[in-house]
Amino acid sequence: MMTFYLERLLKIIEQSPSYSPLTKKAYRVDVRHFCSHAETIDIPSLHRYMNQLKQTYAPTTVARRIHALATLFDTLVTERSLVKNPLSQIKKPSRPIPKHRTTFSYTDARRVIETIQDETTYAFYFLLLHTGLRFNEARQLRRTDLDLTERQLFVRHGKGQKTRYVPLHDELIMVLTRYLDVQPNDELLFQNDTGRSLDPNQTRKQLRLASQQILKRTLRPHDLRVTFATTLYREHQADLLTVMRLLGHSDAKTTQQYILPSSEVARSSINRLTPTTH
Template sequence: MTHFDYLEQYLVTHITYSKQTIKGYRSDLRQMKKFFVEWSVKSLQAYFDQLIHQYKPATAMRRYHALMALGNELVRAKRIKVNPMKQVRPIVHQQIQQREHHPLEETIQTIRQISHPTYRLFFELISQTGLRFMETRLLSIEDIQFATLTLLVRHGKGRRLRTVPLGEGLVSKLRTFLEGRKTGLVFQSVRGKAINEQSARDALRKQSLATRGRSLHPHDLRVSFATYLYQTGNQKLLEIQRLLGHGSSRTTEGYILTEETKLQQIIDALSV
């Protein structure tokens, strides 16, 4: 079995990656295979040197991080001794963040208007803990520590475990929602399986469009949570990094948005 075949099988059976992530990673593998790229520093470096001249920075950066993760899996599976991606020059795109900001308080109010009780609490939990979509989808009742108002996250990226705090109001809602259940997934379908990924995303998107005229995605909730902690809660970047389960503070820095980016206004004034 080749490295490509192994990684294809690995992605198909991986439970913590979302369908979108798996689709993206498989596309990256196909592109790598198409250009006859080998898992060696020389081959990968030549590939990315070419990539940054042909694709948008966001595409090149995403592919870089995807192959870094897949290389780590090959090491974990003992198919290679060292991940060659760690010696490939990193791709850095220096730019001013001008993404749309979604104030956390407004976001939570929008979520609380979702009619479906499971999806409503599902996204309320994400917005108040910063959990990833798949981390929340695979959350077990046993991982909720009601006595200490904490939550153990077992399905984080990079096999990193972390404990996050829960608000008293959220804990109360979880108790009511579980109706005495002690085991199994917190958020499940009528058949006891994990909730449908696309249906959950659609519920958030439709409610946000109806309430605010703007589409919200699960990742926006993590960004809003991080921004709120940094701006309003005055939390240190390292603490936010740990809460979000990031392996690097650079990733966390990209989550911190300003409520209003004035750079464009300044530049426009110069060009009058």
């Protein structure tokens, strides 16, 4: 029985146009783990499976896996491979409150990037800081996605297979122009010496080492995305809808999590309080 469900779920994941490659990879792991530990898809079996997950994994992982299975089970019901979704009758674990994101100012992020000696890695992270692209969105960029005449970038590999255009910062255009002058005219915008896309681990390592040396703390690629959103909204008064579209979000609530409160904003807000005269 579970062999049947495993094959059906894997096919659903593979055929879905709305899942990104990373989401598909995670869902395949979730499905294989579930089908190797559960006896069938019913309430008692799922209760046992959830208890097993709680004993082994962090709450965030447990919640993500169960929510993923609930979504996939709905598809099984739709195609009538399953009579009903038992997870609709079980209280699913709530998603833990996200950890407080570390704040990095634009100035600090820029200081770190300026110390990177490798021209490709430097241009890559300079682009992330000034466009807010996700790490993998930038890794998959092609030269044809870059339009210096219209001063914009086409993001074809957005999350959930969504595409968007992102305008280019004036200084970013200068950096990319200089970078392209010394790079071979290949398909990928960013590539290593062998002509392949940048190695994720090695590329992240360069940013980590540079930030630990300059700031004495770790700056990650995703922090550049947060810095981009926060700087636009807090310092340049961009409206939330504009920031949301630039980041490729479909929900403003998600964007709000990227806009971090600054101590200066908090302090000025407190100072605006006036005592009531009695």
